[in-house]
Amino acid sequence: MLVNMSKLLADAQKGDYAVGSFSVANMEMVLGVLKAAKELNAPVILQIAEVRLKQSPLEIIGPLMVAAAKNADTPVAVHFDHGKTIEKINQALELGFTSVMFDGSHLELDENIKITKEVITLAKKYGADVEAEIGCVGGSEDGSEDIAINCTKPYDAVKFEKETNVDALAIAIGNAHGNYKSTPKLRFDILEQVEKNTKLPLVLHGGTGISPDDFIRCSHTGIKKINIATATFDSVEYEVRDAYKNDEIGGYYDLQAAEVEGAYQNAKRHILIFGTDNKA
Ligand code: 13P
Numbered sequence: 001m002l003v004n005m006s007k008l009l010a011d012a013q014k015g016d017y018a019v020g021s022f023s024v025a026n027m028e029m030v031l032g033v034l035k036a037a038k039e040l041n042a043p044v045i046l047q048i049a050e051v052r053l054k055q056s057p058l059e060i061i062g063p064l065m066v067a068a069a070k071n072a073d074t075p076v077a078v079h080f081d082h083g084k085t086i087e088k089i090n091q092a093l094e095l096g097f098t099s100v101m102f103d104g105s106h107l108e109l110d111e112n113i114k115i116t117k118e119v120i121t122l123a124k125k126y127g128a129d130v131e132a133e134i135g136c137v138g139g140s141e142d143g144s145e146d147i148a149i150n151c152t153k154p155y156d157a158v159k160f161e162k163e164t165n166v167d168a169l170a171i172a173i174g175n176a177h178g179n180y181k182s183t184p185k186l187r188f189d190i191l192e193q194v195e196k197n198t199k200l201p202l203v204l205h206g207g208t209g210i211s212p213d214d215f216i217r218c219s220h221t222g223i224k225k226i227n228i229a230t231a232t233f234d235s236v237e238y239e240v241r242d243a244y245k246n247d248e249i250g251g252y253y254d255l256q257a258a259e260v261e262g263a264y265q266n267a268k269r270h271i272l273i274f275g276t277d278n279k280a
Contacts, residue, residue: 002069005077005099006129006167008043009201009224017275018204018219021045021079022267023141023229025056028256029236030068032263038073040268040277045099045225049081049141050088058088062095069098074280079131081227082141089119099129099167105136106147109156113163120164129167131225134160137205138176141229149176154193161198168225170203178230180209188217195222203227208234212273219274228270236262 008019022033024046037044046065048056062078069076080092080100089100102119104112116132123130135152139145152171160169171194173187184206194202201224207215208230215226239262243249249258271277 001072001075002066002096002098003043003075003077004127004129005045005079005131005225008045008075008077009168011043011279012224013201015279016220017279018215018224018226019043019045019276020267020270020274021047021081021225021227022232022263022270023047023049023052023081023227024061024065024263025052025233026061026259027064028259029232029263030065032236032260033232033267034068034072034076035260035264036267036271037076037280040271041074041280042271042276042278043075043280044267044271044276045077045079047079047081047227049229050084051082051140051142051144053088058091058095062092062097066096083119086119086122090122093123093126093128097128099123099131101131101133101170103133105133105170105172109134109159113160116164116166120166131168131170131203132160132164132166133170133172133203133205135172137170137172139178139206141177143178149174151187151190152194154190154197157194157200158197161200166200168203169198169200170205173204175204175206175210177206178208179234184210184214186210186214186218188221191218191221191223201225207231207270215273216275226270226274228266231270232263232266235266238262239265
């Protein structure tokens with residue numbers, strides 16, 4: 001069933017786990033994620049980032065995501081990731097997304113606060129939730145920009161919470177989008193400071209390549225939403241290559257099944273690490 005992200009994150013705060021937010025680019029990925037969610041009786045978030053709309057137009061994939069969530073056996077939120085323009089954020093809200101992210105991480109804090117508040121006012125009209133980001137997570141969602149990591153200052157998080165009361169806050173603690181070039185060293189000292197001084201559900205972007213131990217530690221230290229994109233795309237590609245190598249693709253529908261399987265395997269692995277199984 002289609003639900004609000006804030007409900008899933010409030011439950012995750014009570015239950016001390018994190019919810020996986022899986023980026024999808026087509027129907028097969030949606031089906032794979034929801035198959036894992038059903039099998040593990042887990043709530044999940046389906047998301048797509050604004051930079052990905054070149055490949056997957058919002059007016060086509062958006063209704064598909066919302067319909068799949070409504071049809072799902074477990075609670076599913078549909079989220080617009082890294083919203084950059086009010087135009088696209090508005091379109092996602094019109095299509096029935098239950099949350100949107102406004103990514104003002106490149107702006108001065110006061111400007112980020114100002115626009116986030118405008119997005120909150122807009123989203124409220126649709127009963128939708130808002131995620132914001134402070135500090136800078138490395139790289140960009142589609143790898144097209146080499147954005148440097150700029151760790152969140154805990155006192156900025158306190159100010160941001162007080163002035164916006166946003167529904168979820170993405171913070172930068174040494175995490176980056178895409179495959180890491182070297183093992184990431186997350187700044188748990190910063191995360192602990194933010195957790196201690198705010199009540200907001202925190203969001204970890206750049207989930208691909210973070211170790212299970214670090215995911216678990218994050219999930220017990222205020223991180224309630226974990227974004228996974230590259231790992232899904234890589235898993236789908238791997239599964240398709242493997243099926244070809246093993247001569248398992250006899251036609252288009254075998255290829256489609258391999259794509260679903262890749263997304264399913266990846267979502268299942270992460271749901272189990274995040275502790276979201278049997279939390280629907
Ligand atoms: P990864 O591609 O590193 O998993 O990052 C996903 C993400 O944070 C999407 O916003």
